[in-house]
Amino acid sequence: MWALNATLHPLHPHHFPPKPSITSSLQTTNNNNNNNNNNNHLIQTLSKQGHTKRALQLLSTEPRPTQRTYELLILSCTRADSVSDAVAVHRALIDDGLHRDPFLATKLIDAYAQLGSVHNARYVFDEMRERRTVFVWNAFIRALALAGRGDEALGVCCQMSETGVCFDRFTYTYALKACVVGPGSGSGERKGKEIHGSLLRRGFEWNVHIATTLIDLYAKFGLVSYAGKVFDEMPVRNVVSWSAMIGCLAKNGRPFEALELFWEMMVGNPDEVPNSVTMVSVLQACAALSALGQGKLIHCFVVRRGLDSILPVNNSLVTMYSKCGNLEMARRVFDRMDRRDVVSWNSMISGYGVHGFAEEAIMVFKEMINDGRVSPNAVTFISLLGACSHSGLVDEGKRLFYSMVPEYHIYPSSEHYAGLVDILGRAGRLEEAMKVIEDMRIEPGSTVWGSLLGACRIHCNIEFAERASVRLFELEPTNAGNYVLLADIYAEAKMWEEVNRVKKLLEARGLQKVSGCSWIEVKGKIYSFVSVDELNPQIEQLHALLVKFSLEMKEKGYVPDTKAILYELDEVEKEEIVLGHSEKLAVAFGLINSSAGETIRITKNLRLCQDCHSVTKFISQFTNREILVRDVNRFHHFKNGVCSCGDYW
Structure with a gap:
């Protein structure tokens, strides 16, 4: 008792x-x-x-x-x-x-x-x-779910069923919430589907609250198609259900669809006024696509509706502007905030960091400490270490890492160690990075070994690359990126037999390299491109413009970098593939379809390759355009033939 x-x-x-x-x-x-x-x-x-x-x-x-x-x-x-x-x-x-x-x-x-x-x-x-009435049972199930004790809550649901008390809509809602907060994702997903089946048999599937909770459940486990089916079959929707589906898409790598659904809600359902939760998800989608134009429209809506006083909305605005390449506006929103929490400070620190402005990121961190009202957390240091890595601030990065425990009582996680390994590895201090891994107080995770493997690609270190890949193949056997990265390193060293061995291993495990994809916003619309995109209606114009740039660059000594092409093709074919990379197509599309002098903003789902980096520098000088490219790691500001990364990325 x-x-x-x-x-x-x-x-x-x-x-x-x-x-x-x-x-x-x-x-x-x-x-x-x-x-x-x-x-x-x-x-x-x-x-x-x-x-x-x-x-x-x-x-x-x-x-x-x-x-x-x-x-x-x-x-x-x-x-x-x-x-x-x-x-x-x-x-x-x-x-x-x-x-x-x-x-x-x-x-x-x-x-x-x-x-x-x-x-x-x-x-x-x-x-x-x-x-115990149904209300008493429901209250306790809800109490356990709120406390994050999902398994206990589901156990109480079983007891309730065994006593013969019938579930009502609140029981189902709280049981689904319990699946979301349960410790095991596989277990929670399975139990969630079981509860979905039960409520279908009982005729509760049309209840708007239950359906919305189902969308949240499937969003948690990345089951976007399941969430979409529930949403599509809802006879009645409210702002909460719309927000749940928009959030599901935004959080699961479908930002384009999230924006489409938001505008469908705005145009087709004028009675459903978006709330702060909706705005946070929509701003997250804009940030993912670097859709600055749409982000500004959303910002205007936020101000008109008086939602700019809500802290999570302001935090999302800072992140959106940062990820869309407008740091000035991000800082303006940040400075105007009446109240800031740790997320606010982290958003600004991260914004400066991904743009390669480590000194500014550290200055914001010092402002945060001097302000004294908010203490840094683990995420703060992940952002700071990332900023130091992008800017090559090795000593400052080490100082921050080793200050975490004595000064802030924050014990490093695998992600913090990965940040330190990345700082040392990018700077060519691979022996020191390896020593950090060997001395870790916790078991090195995939992020740590991934950082080491990435550094080995930069410096073509075969020995450490092989050590890192052995562990990565155990920890992430289905991550094709690790195999491709190792093959790239072997190709750089001209170890073709090893390249073929890795390719066969990739094929044997049924894995495929992630296709390059880039997005660009032109005149309020978002366009996507994949590498060697022959279906684009303007493809001939794009190719013609890129060929023109390529010829002019070759006259000035440019040699296409085709090392990343692992297939046995002749050099001409390899050059054609490299010239058709998605970011190059996006740049050409932006030049053709935007006004002279307008900044071109592109988002890439992978790391920017060496050849695209060189070509974009040339195009920025030749066309007198500023080109912003956000790849999976950081921002590149191309202007007058120079990149803000200083060729260090």
Whole structure:
């Protein structure tokens, strides 16, 4: 049996004075009734006004508060965020014999859940063993789900079913939430599908709340098609269901579709006004596509709707502008924020970092420390280490890493070690990077070995590349990128037999290299390109322009870099493939379809290759255009034939 936490009980039963005895006098009874009504009214009024402590003091003079009085007292404790007050009310309920009232028990469990006191919620639930209504069951399942105890919540659902109590729509909603917060993704996904089947048999699938929770569930596990099917079959949708589906697409690598769905909501459903949750997801989609034009439109909508006072929306605006290449606007939003949390600071630090401005990122970090209102967290240091890596600040990166524990009590995770390995590896200090891995206090994860393998590609170190790939093939057997990276390193060293061995291993495991894809926004529309894209209606114009640039570059000594082509082709064919890379096509499309002098902004799903980097530098000088390319690692600002990365990426 679970017990109430004694340390939280300022009002122990022996603190209450004895209750007055009931006399036989009718006048005394009437007086008591009047006092009872007056005291109930006074306690209720104090509870509504938030004077919980004063209301609690009156409990000792009250023969028996009504159910309504106790309900308002419990709600007052929740609003006051006071577990100790809730425990005091709980003890008074026990003294008055009302602790097994199903209605009040439900309210008390809800209060304990919101106050984060699951053990006390369990005590109430256990005391209701013989009088558990569906509302009591639901309240406790919800309490466990809110506390992140998904497996326990699902276990209680099984108990509920075994006792013969029928699930209602709230039970299904909380059970689905429990699947999301459960510890095992495979287990949560399977149980979620089982619950989906059960609610279909019971006819609950059309309920808008359940359907929305199902979308959230499938979004959590990356099952976008399942979420889409639920959404498409909903007979009625509200802003929450629209937001859930938009968020599902944005969070699962489908930003283009997320934006399309948002505009469908805006145009076809004028009664559904987007809320702050919708805006966060839409801004995330804009950031993923570097869709600055659409991002600005969303920003205008945010201001018109008065959503610019909401912290998560402002944080998303900072991230959106940073990832769209407009650091000036990101900083302006950041500086205008009335309140900042750790996410705000991290967003600004990360923004400077991915653009290669490590000194500015470190300055923001120092502002954060000097401000004193927000402490850095693990993400802060991941962003700082990434910034130092992109800018080659080895000593500063090491100093930050080794300050985490003594100065900020943050113990490095695998991602932090990966950041340090990346800093050292990019700088050519591979022996030191290897020593860091060997001395790690935790088991090196795939991010650590991946950082080492990436550094080996830059410096063509076969020995460490092979050591890293052996571990990566064990940790990530289906990640084709690791095999391709190793093959690239062998190709750089002209070890063709090893290249063929890795290619055969790739084929034997049924893996394929991820295709290069690039996006560009022109005149408010987003266009996507894949490498050697023969289906694009302007492909002949694009190729003609790229060939022209290539010939002019060759006259100035340019030699196409075809080392990344691992197939046995002649040099002319390899040059054609390299010339058709998706980012080159996107640049050519931007030049043809945008106004003279307009900045071209491109997003690439992979790392920018050496040849594309060289060609884009030339194009920026030849056309007098600024070209921004965001690859999977960082931003490249091309202007006047120079890249902001300093050829260090």
